[in-house]
Amino acid sequence: MRFDKTPELLGIAITVVAVFSTFSVGAISANAANAAPPTPAEQRYQQDRANCLAGKTAESQKTCLKEAGAALQAAREHDLKSPSPSQIAANERKRCEALSGADKTDCLKRAANIDTTTSGSVAGGGDIKETVTVIPGTPGTAPADIHPETMPPTAAGPTTLPPKPSN
Known part of the structure; x- marks a missing residue:
């Protein structure tokens, strides 16, 4: 088989590809121009994600990213707002x-x-x-004197008290 028309077919194919690529680039740029700006929830997600990736949080990166995604999903589903x-x-x-x-x-x-x-x-x-609420004592009563040395031992406590450290 001989293909005498090969250069002509190649030229037509290149022209078709060029035309379609022009339309597809135009369509893509038109979609990008018409795209809605990110919502506050999406902006917050991007900030949270950046903090996760930079290690600026108290939790692991995996947990942080999971929580950021869950917060974005919840915001989308419930339109969550911060209370006043x-x-x-x-x-x-x-x-x-x-x-x-x-x-x-x-x-x-x-x-x-x-x-x-x-x-x-x-x-x-x-x-x-x-x-802190201060409750005053009853007038005329002396504070109770507590002497741990004379108290009976408890089941969990030592039978004798350790000696006091000397300074």
Whole structure:
């Protein structure tokens, strides 16, 4: 078999490929131009992912990436939003409703940050709020004197106390 028309067919094939590639590049660039900008959830995911890959988190990279992906999915499905400070305060007060008496009063003090110290961090497992309530003793009663040396031994404790260190 002889192919006398090979150069002509090759030329036609190259022309067809060039035309189709021009249309496909145009279509791709048109899709890129019409693409919606990333949502805040997608932007947050990209930031979280970058932090995971850079090792800027307290968890392993695998866990971090998994959590970032799960947060993005949850945001897409439920349109999650961060609560406002007033919503957070209302939620704190609502948790106190199940309590009564002094416990409820102390809970509301912690919710309002009255006489309360806060320590901890989200990365460390959460914030810890502590309120110290001083309960005065009854007037006229002496404080109890406790002498461990004269107390009977407990089942878990030593039978004799170790000697006091001398300075």
